[in-house]
Amino acid sequence: MDKDSKNKSKNKNSPVTIKDIARMAGVSITTVSHALSGERYVKEETRQKILKIIKDNNYKPNIIARSLSKKTTRILGVILPDINNYIYTKILKGIEEETAREDYILIISSTYFDDNVETNQIERLNTLFVDGLLFIGGTKDIKHIIKANVRDLPVVLVRRPVEDSGYPKILVDNKKAIIEAVNFLLDLGHEKIGYIGGVDDQDKISIDKYNGYIKGLENNKIRPDSKNIFLKKGIMQDSHKESYDMINNYLKTNNKIDMTALICKTDYIALGALDAFQRNNLVIPGDLSILGFGNLDISEHSNPKLSTISIPFEQMGNTAAKILIESITNKKVKKETILFDTTILQRKSTQKLRMSFKS
Amino acid sequence: MDKDSKNKSKNKNSPVTIKDIARMAGVSITTVSHALSGERYVKEETRQKILKIIKDNNYKPNIIARSLSKKTTRILGVILPDINNYIYTKILKGIEEETAREDYILIISSTYFDDNVETNQIERLNTLFVDGLLFIGGTKDIKHIIKANVRDLPVVLVRRPVEDSGYPKILVDNKKAIIEAVNFLLDLGHEKIGYIGGVDDQDKISIDKYNGYIKGLENNKIRPDSKNIFLKKGIMQDSHKESYDMINNYLKTNNKIDMTALICKTDYIALGALDAFQRNNLVIPGDLSILGFGNLDISEHSNPKLSTISIPFEQMGNTAAKILIESITNKKVKKETILFDTTILQRKSTQKLRMSFKS
DNA sequence: CTGTTAGCGCTTTCAG
DNA sequence: CTGAAAGCGCTAACAG
Numbered sequence: 001m002d003k004d005s006k007n008k009s010k011n012k013n014s015p016v017t018i019k020d021i022a023r024m025a026g027v028s029i030t031t032v033s034h035a036l037s038g039e040r041y042v043k044e045e046t047r048q049k050i051l052k053i054i055k056d057n058n059y060k061p062n063i064i065a066r067s068l069s070k071k072t073t074r075i076l077g078v079i080l081p082d083i084n085n086y087i088y089t090k091i092l093k094g095i096e097e098e099t100a101r102e103d104y105i106l107i108i109s110s111t112y113f114d115d116n117v118e119t120n121q122i123e124r125l126n127t128l129f130v131d132g133l134l135f136i137g138g139t140k141d142i143k144h145i146i147k148a149n150v151r152d153l154p155v156v157l158v159r160r161p162v163e164d165s166g167y168p169k170i171l172v173d174n175k176k177a178i179i180e181a182v183n184f185l186l187d188l189g190h191e192k193i194g195y196i197g198g199v200d201d202q203d204k205i206s207i208d209k210y211n212g213y214i215k216g217l218e219n220n221k222i223r224p225d226s227k228n229i230f231l232k233k234g235i236m237q238d239s240h241k242e243s244y245d246m247i248n249n250y251l252k253t254n255n256k257i258d259m260t261a262l263i264c265k266t267d268y269i270a271l272g273a274l275d276a277f278q279r280n281n282l283v284i285p286g287d288l289s290i291l292g293f294g295n296l297d298i299s300e301h302s303n304p305k306l307s308t309i310s311i312p313f314e315q316m317g318n319t320a321a322k323i324l325i326e327s328i329t330n331k332k333v334k335k336e337t338i339l340f341d342t343t344i345l346q347r348k349s350t351q352k353l354r355m356s357f358k359s
Numbered sequence: 360m361d362k363d364s365k366n367k368s369k370n371k372n373s374p375v376t377i378k379d380i381a382r383m384a385g386v387s388i389t390t391v392s393h394a395l396s397g398e399r400y401v402k403e404e405t406r407q408k409i410l411k412i413i414k415d416n417n418y419k420p421n422i423i424a425r426s427l428s429k430k431t432t433r434i435l436g437v438i439l440p441d442i443n444n445y446i447y448t449k450i451l452k453g454i455e456e457e458t459a460r461e462d463y464i465l466i467i468s469s470t471y472f473d474d475n476v477e478t479n480q481i482e483r484l485n486t487l488f489v490d491g492l493l494f495i496g497g498t499k500d501i502k503h504i505i506k507a508n509v510r511d512l513p514v515v516l517v518r519r520p521v522e523d524s525g526y527p528k529i530l531v532d533n534k535k536a537i538i539e540a541v542n543f544l545l546d547l548g549h550e551k552i553g554y555i556g557g558v559d560d561q562d563k564i565s566i567d568k569y570n571g572y573i574k575g576l577e578n579n580k581i582r583p584d585s586k587n588i589f590l591k592k593g594i595m596q597d598s599h600k601e602s603y604d605m606i607n608n609y610l611k612t613n614n615k616i617d618m619t620a621l622i623c624k625t626d627y628i629a630l631g632a633l634d635a636f637q638r639n640n641l642v643i644p645g646d647l648s649i650l651g652f653g654n655l656d657i658s659e660h661s662n663p664k665l666s667t668i669s670i671p672f673e674q675m676g677n678t679a680a681k682i683l684i685e686s687i688t689n690k691k692v693k694k695e696t697i698l699f700d701t702t703i704l705q706r707k708s709t710q711k712l713r714m715s716f717k718s
Numbered sequence: 719c720t721g722t723t724a725g726c727g728c729t730t731t732c733a734g
Numbered sequence: 735c736t737g738a739a740a741g742c743g744c745t746a747a748c749a750g
């Protein structure tokens with residue numbers, strides 16, 4: 001029994017270890033380990049004694065050592081395109097909630113849509129022995145992910161528009177969302193319903209949304225009216241401005257509108273359109289109901305407040321984390337795709353059609 | 360020499376280790392270790408050989424093992440109130456940039472302004488042996504941080520409004536910012552400059568800003584005009600709406616304004632005010648110049664686009680990370696406070712006074 | 719019910 | 735210029 005064992009733990013920079021606890025409790029480190037993990041039975045009396053000593057000395061197991069020994073870290077890697085994007089942080093919050101409960105730690109890193117960065121980060125996280133990988137958003141391609149994932153880590157994809165992945169995916173049903181939006185507007189009495197947004201072959205979301213619009217009308221035996229469809233080929237870059245310009249140009253040449261409601265591919269587009277209409281002295285929602293998509297925080301600050309289709313980002317993140325943790329513990333990865341429904345958030349930019357007869 | 364050493368590394372789930380590399384290269388693991396770290400000289404020839412084998416076998420050192428041995432992880436803990444807040448993620452981006460360059464890994468967690476959660480997370484990160492802690496935002500109190508920081512980890516505070524901390528702090532000079540804003544407006548010809556925002560004894564930022572306003576005027580021998588000062592005692596909760604109401608009520612009872620420029624404590628407040636003025640048929644910036652504070656992404660989407668005071672969040676995060684890493688490597692922590700300057704972003708909601716004579 | 723001991727994969731003396 | 739071996743703090747057979 002060495003003599004200076006007691007003062008040792010007083011040093012701030014060398015925390016007390018399992019060995020110290022064992023010594024103080026007069027048991028082996030094995031017993032301490034088991035008292036903590038419950039892996040095997042420890043006599044209640046000694047267990048209590050150990051626990052007390054642990055508490056008194058503020059002992060915390062060294063997770064690094066545990067990880068090395070157990071080959072598992074309870075760390076999850078989250079890879080997303082841009083930490084500054086509200087969509088991803090919403091999803092992140094849902095993930096955080098679940099992982100905190102399950103006592104996992106999160107390592108988050110941004111790729112800025114660069115697949116090479118993504119590859120590097122996967123390798124990096126691999127060497128850190130994360131227990132699983134969560135991808136939020138990102139490019140359509142995942143070949144590099146599969147290739148870089150040497151250890152065959154469990155992976156879950158959230159809101160990543162890949163065709164066929166081999167990994168479980170959490171997505172939103174955009175087509176269904178817009179079909180519902182059409183029905184929603186029809187219920188308010190609207191029949192002349194327009195659509196504005198970009199459509200790009202490479203962007204499945206944009207196609208789903210547009211198809212939802214067409215399908216929604218067809219379901220109700222309404223034929224789309226091309227003059228109320230504002231389409232931009234490709235992806236809108238500065239969508240707020242582009243949308244403003246499209247509507248503004250239209251109004252300058254046509255002087256009036258022949259629709260009573262407009263579905264917008266995103267909130268930004270909706271806000272741009274809203275602005276253009278108002279600048280041209282149309283009253284929203286009196287003359288036209290406008291519906292956005294996404295429920296960005298900014299859509300709460302328009303005037304009138306934007307009605308929009310809200311996406312359950314947090315819930316999606318939550319589910320993603322659940323599935324990931326599940327597949328870490330159960331080892332058998334389910335490769336199913338989970339589709340989340342959206343909700344229509346009725347604020348002030350939409351209203352019943354007949355109410356507009358006042359003017 | 361055992362016979363099946365070669366196939367072993369082919370197993371996907373048991374990555375190749377330093378031992379494997381050593382065996383393949385016919386050297387000791389010590390040599391491999393040093394070839395990698397450069398800690399001591401290794402004959403160039405063997406070094407190249409080792410490096411090639413490492414590359415061919417895609418060997419990555421196990422960071423967990425390294426950490427256990429070196430008692431340092433190259434992991435940094437970042438604690439912030441809310442991952443969904445644009446301000447924090449901006450700062451985060453600056454941090455990320457620096458830490459990525461320096462090859463540190465980030466563990467990020469949100470507290471939602473709960474000091475207990477914060478305490479837990481510090482302890483958690485402690486057991487994970489992070490090398491340093493970065494606090495973004497949060498409450499005024501840091502006693503629990505000091506208490507929980509058993510290992511005396513290097514700490515840097517960003518945008519946390521504490522009085523005296525003992526930790527290096529990265530802050531913004533709010534008072535100076537508003538003084539500059541006053542000067543900026545004066546340069547545009549404005550003399551009747553108003554102010555709108557909350558003021559709370561407990562909120563140093565709000566006080567600094569208001570004082571900056573008063574001081575800015577005084578510096579130019581202008582006496583503040585109380586009817587142009589819209590103050591709310593305490594913190595504004597729904598600032599956009601509250602601001603809208605304050606202005607709207609004022610206009611309903613006064614019918615006109617007696618100022619030509621208005622400084623707003625935040626962009627949200629500015630946007631609410633902007634809305635109220637426009638609803639009451641005032642032209643911005645024709646009748647009134649409006650200046651926000653913070654440069655939220657949303658302020659780009661108003662009409663007119665909001666002129667605002669921009670805070671160098673990314674730079675602040677960057678510097679914070681630099682200082683933290685510095686104090687990790689140098690061990691001697693500088694406790695200085697670093698004050699960052701702001702920039703006035705002139706967009707469309709402010710203009711020269713005389714231009715408004717057109718109406 | 720408990721202890722001994724061999725690792726986990728790496729770094730780092732110490733020794734040559 | 736290079737190796738052997740101890741050790742980081744913990745877990746988990748194996749042994750009683």
